[in-house]
Amino acid sequence: MNLTFKASQIAPGAWWLLGLSFAICAGISSSAPTLLAIQILAVLIVLLAREDAPWSRSLLFYICTAALVVLIRVTFRIIFNFDSPDQVALNLPAIRIAFGPLGEIDLLGRVSQSSITAALRDGLRMSAIILSIGMANSLANPRRLLKSTPAALYGVTSSFVIALNLAPQLIASAKRIRLSSQLRNESNRPSKGVMLISPIIEDSIDRSMALAASMDARGFGRRGNLTKLQIRFSRVASLVSISALAIGSYLLLTSDEVWATFASFTLGVAGIYASLRVTGSSTLKTRYITHSWQIKDSLLVGVSALLAILFALGVIR
Amino acid sequence: MKTNPWSAAVVAVAALAAILVFAWPLVIADTSQVNLAQGVFIGLMPLLLLVILIEFNAGSIGTRQLAILGLLIALNSVIRMLGAGVSGIETVFFLLIIGGYVFGAGFGFVLGAGSLLVSGLLGAGVGPWLPFQMMAAGLVGLGAGLVGRLASKWRGRGYLEVLLMSCYAIPACFAYGALMTLWNWPFLAGEGSSLSYVAGAPLNENLATFLKYEIFTGGLIWDLGRAVTTVVLIAITGKTLLTTLSRAANKAQFS
């Protein structure tokens, strides 16, 4: 059995499940060491598993964002402080600014130990969530991920794939057209930005039309149209789902009805799933699988699920 | 494109729910559930996005229309990546507004949401904020489509249309900014600071605190920069782009 866990050898869905379960764990946990451990683990996994791909190069961005979030959260808590006499950790001069019709605002003052640790903990939680999702995004190939979206979104995701394919070509054609514009006049200066917008867009419209033609000529768009009944069902399901999710959120925030809350959310998710299935059922297209699901994918998903469950049950905090 | 009233109803309900999801710190009543609420709402936003995207996909969109959509998303993503780094300059919105205006509300929504997603995937970063950005930008595009529909009898009168789009751009940019600030408010200020929302407090008190937060964090200045950039770009490119995109709409046979 091949057990190398390199980015491209694991299904993108599995990386995302791992990332989401890390994020859920971080959302539940309120212990600073655990949150820090999740962050370190996420960064380590990216460093070990990543390969040379454009989407794998943004790790530093995620680390910086994460650090910035912690910093902002703590500074914020210190600057926009409520003066408090207990457990004073920092004693700063208190400032009160009148703010016209909006009332007053308190700055600095005596900052308590507990408010700083709370801010630090919250900041660490946010940055752990950012790094978890950043990990998934650094390791999962976005095109392959888009390929595995449900059939009900096929049209929309195709346009996203077209966009991913066209973006680098656009940069190239913008450069080319800018260069060519130098050739038309005596001064050999490139035309101004605005003059070039129209030819660049015209050029890329031609490209996108050529691409659409080639896709259509190979059968794209060959889906049976949805029946009226299917569309109606999907709309009803969507409306029911949103209502159920709204009720669920309301219950969650205002009551202790665990089961009713759970039921509402389940109904909401199930409605959207049903809507996805029904509107996706009419396409006759199939998928060419470049990556077949392997034991190691299941292993990764299993570990992710286990972690999330352990956190949810409070075994790990 | 003719819009089915039921389809419009689904989108409207989902959009309304989305705005509530943005605005939860203003209306939340109970402090004890705050952490949970934040997590749940982060999970809800993608579901609402999904509902609108399913609705768009169920309409019959042809290959050519999808190609134009893909092209504009690509353009917008490239422009966003080029504009990034210069603070206060936000370049995603002018093409989004013009695109939504020309091609309609549903198209505008997917254009907005897609531009943020694709530029995120291309390197601008994917995080828990992404579904919220996608929704907010989608709503801006949707609104532009509605403006385009209201102005359908002005079609072809270039400068008037450019003026109209600019007029829409200003509130749209501020609304986008307000939505995203609403999102990062609990995220960055947390609870218990003098600029934090207070669970259970009356709406107007929380709104006042929110305004103070907007002012203190420079959010409003940022929004102003965004609005100015967008209006200037629409004024400069609007007429050319209207012609070019209308030609594209003809080629792609939008009816």
Next chain:
Amino acid sequence: MIQAKSLSFRYSDAATPTLQRINFEVLAGEFVLVTGPTGSGKSTLLKALIGLAPHFTGGQISGEVKIDGLATTGLPPHEVAHLIGYVNQQPAGAFATDTVEEELAYGMEQLGVAPDEMRLRVQNIATLVGVADLLQRPLERLSGGQQQRVAIGSALASGQKILLLDEPTSALDDQGAKEVLQVLKRLTVTEQVSVIVSEHRVERLAELIDRVLELRGDGLLVEKSPRELLISQVHGMTAPKAIGRECLFETPELELKYGTTTALHPISLRLSTHSITALSGDNGSGKSSLLWCALREAWRQNKTVAMVPQNASDLLILNTVSAELSAAHTENQPTARRAATILERLVGRLDPTSHPRDLSVGQQLALAIALQISRKTDLLFLDEPTRGLDPEAKSKLADLLGELRDDGHAILLATHDHDFARQTSDEVIHLIDGRRADEN
């Protein structure tokens, strides 16, 4: 396999139909060439057969097309995709995926072929078109010939028995073209696929084809045998004249590196008045790079120079042909008139109100050449000036270049069309891998 009866097609804003009551039939396993002057409707004919015209181009179609006995006139492309494969002029711009294997499978996914069968067919078709060892390769890292073969494989992967190709070899060097044509021949012989190819450069195809359909430019079609075609192809080009020359432009050693790879090894050029110099070589041999380096050098030395880039449509930035012509030189009206004259001479009269983007590839090139030549600069640089031009327009271009040379201009052109290079030029510099061939 294909029967067309009184097939007509007219673009929405065109005065005359592009195809006028055309009749023809193509049998299983036949290799048919569609030829005709630039803008005569070769591409349109192929597009009409698969439904891209009118569904992607606008316009009106009438008459009858039968594919395998099935009437398909007016159906959109995706409804006939299981019967006909189509490969357009620039396959690289038509790829819908990232890797060779996904691209081969793309059409099958759309047609709903079962995953297990897809796997098998990807292997088979890859072997058939000769890309079996490239399956995992990203598409952008393929050579032109390989890209063309992948496009062919993808078009035929679902078992289509008809293949339409729009100028499959015009952008390819000799080696790439040979590989593609071998694949096509193999398909007609072993798989009984009917192949219809539109092409200007008929000399490469002459030995392979069974029949020729020639569009005459007035919308009518005549059938010819391959032999008749070759006879009509023989055309003279002006012989170089030796006139007193003086050096006009001399470059220092030009060199170009991208990162660690060297696109161009140090090379110097010397262009004289009354001369045509050709840079020939395969795709990727450094012709274009050398041309652009020379251009920058000419700017640096303040020479007057006009250049037509490889992608000629990049030069066209206005909304109508007449606007482009009158912008040829704003202060100087005669230039616009000269440009119009040159254009007419190359490809006949074009509708002045048509959008440059709606012209055929050859017409766009002719317009770009006309605009640039009319500026009467001392130096004239042309990158692949024959792409999409029919033999007649090509020989007219050769004449035109000859006249410009006689007027004293120095002309530098880059082309993979070795015959054109030999026939027009006083000196041919052959490049291999960024080096002069005679230096190796």
